[in-house]
Every structure is written in structure tokens, then in C-alpha cells.
Amino acid sequence: EIVLTQSPGTLSLSPGERATLSCRASQSVSSSYLAWYQQKPGQAPRLLTYGASRATGIPDRFSGSGSGTDFTLTIRRLEPEDFVVYYCQQYVTSPGTFGQGTKVEIK
Amino acid sequence: EIQLLESGGGLVRPGGSLRLSCAASGFTFDTYAMSWVRQAPGKGLEWVSGISGPGGTTYYADSVKGRFTISRETSKSTLYLQMNSLRAEDTAVYYCACGYPRFDYWGQGALVTVSA
Numbered sequence: 001e002i003v004l005t006q007s008p009g010t011l012s013l014s015p016g017e018r019a020t021l022s023c024r025a026s027q028s029v030s031s032s033y034l035a036w037y038q039q040k041p042g043q044a045p046r047l048l049t050y051g052a053s054r055a056t057g058i059p060d061r062f063s064g065s066g067s068g069t070d071f072t073l074t075i076r077r078l079e080p081e082d083f084v085v086y087y088c089q090q091y092v093t094s095p096g097t098f099g100q101g102t103k104v105e106i107k
Numbered sequence: 108e109i110q111l112l113e114s115g116g117g118l119v120r121p122g123g124s125l126r127l128s129c130a131a132s133g134f135t136f137d138t139y140a141m142s143w144v145r146q147a148p149g150k151g152l153e154w155v156s157g158i159s160g161p162g163g164t165t166y167y168a169d170s171v172k173g174r175f176t177i178s179r180e181t182s183k184s185t186l187y188l189q190m191n192s193l194r195a196e197d198t199a200v201y202y203c204a205c206g207y208p209r210f211d212y213w214g215q216g217a218l219v220t221v222s223a
Contacts, residue, residue, distance in 0.1 A: 033209075035209050035210075037152075037210075043215075044202055044213035044214060044215055044216055045144075045152065045202070045210070045213055046213065047209070047210060047211050047212075050209055055211065087151065087152055089152075089209070089210075091208035091209050094166065094208065095154055095166075095168050095169075095208075096154055096208040096209075097154075098151055098152040098153070098154070099151070100151050101151050
């Protein structure tokens with residue numbers, strides 16, 4: 001089973017700043033099979049990106065990148081609604097696995 | 108608009124059974140693989156089970172294999188999860204999701220609590 005480790009656990013930033021979230025895999029993952037999800041309090045997760053593509057309706061300030069074992073979710077300019085939790089997921093092998101999450105909080 | 112609406116959650120004793128349903132709308136149900144993903148209170152996400160579009164192939168996490176059964180009823184655009192031999196560690200919000208192994212759309216979730 002591929003283990004995904006997200007860092008940092010909590011990221012403290014101000015609105016308008018750039019956020020860089022990391023997801024490291026225990027073995028190589030094709031970038032086409034790495035997704036990022038956003039979860040707001042009390043809500044279901046929402047698909048943000050898969051590979052280098054954005055899901056339907058996702059603003060272009062969100063972008064996914066990376067290869068091999070190191071992947072990044074970048075939020076170009078943080079909006080107030082972006083201060084929530086983010087999960088990465090790999091689905092190149094079964095079972096697909098999630099990282100433990102990164103919380104982005106207001107500094 | 109794609110909508111997924113779970114029902115059937117609740118409180119059940121250890122060893123008991125429960126069936127979750129997920130009513131889907133806004134897309135051609137029988138062409139999409141579907142999944143169940145759960146989240147224990149205050150914890151992260153865990154994929155539980157998936158089923159192919161036509162329903163011929165099912166997939167299970169090791170933690171639920173042999174206890175849970177996923178199925179779908181195309182005529183009702185409904186996904187099911189039959190959960191037997193429930194344990195305390197199965198306590199979680201169970202989300203229905205469109206897609207497998209990637210989850211493109213999610214329902215609002217159903218809370219399952221396993222407790223004596």
C-alpha cells in the first residue's frame with residue numbers, strides 16, 4: 001500500500017498569500033493518478049485537481065503539480081474561503097490511499 | 108446538476124447490520140463507477156468500496172472485506188452499502204461518491220455510529 005504523507009500539518013498564512021501544500025508518496029506515483037480534495041467544516045470533500053488538471057468549476061488559483069514521489073498543491077492567492085483542510089489521494093494502485101490532510105489557517 | 112443523497116445511517120450495536128442508500132441524479136447513473144468513502148470523527152478519509160458502472164466488478168478495502176457488500180440498482184439510480192458485523196471502528200460519516208478510483212462528486216454523508 002502506498003503511504004502519502006502531507007506537510008505541513010497546519011499552514012498559517014494571510015489572505016492574498018500563496019499557499020504551497022506538499023504530498024510525498026512512499027513509492028513513485030504517476031502524476032496522472034494524484035488528486036487533491038478540499039474539505040470545508042461540516043461538508044463533504046470536493047475534488048480540486050487530478051494530475052495537472054482542475055476539476056469542473058474549480059478556480060484557476062488552484063493548481064496541482066509534481067512527479068515521482070513529490071507533489072504540490074499551490075493556491076496562488078488565498079481567499080477567505082480557502083482556509084480549510086486539503087487531502088491528497090493516489091489512485092495508481094488499489095487501494096487508493098489518502099494523505100492525512102493539511103489544514104490551512106488564517107495567520 | 109449532479110446530486111448524491113445518502114440515507115440509512117444511524118446508531119447500531121456492535122455485531123449489528125445497517126444498509127446505506129445513495130440516490131443519484133443529474134447524470135447517467137449506469138455509466139459511472141461509484142464508491143463509498145468514510146471519515147471517522149475528527150479523522151481523515153478512508154476509501155471503503157467501489158463498483159464498476161455496469162456493476163459487474165466490486166472492490167473492497169481489507170478493513171471491510173467479507174462484512175460489507177456494495178451494489179447498485181440502475182432502475183432506481185441508487186447505490187447501496189450493506190454493512191454486517193459492524194464494529195466500533197466502523198463509526199464514521201459514510202460518503203457516497205461518483206467515480207472510482209477517483210471521486211469526482213460527493214454526497215453530504217450519512218453518520219453511522221456503532222456503540223453498545
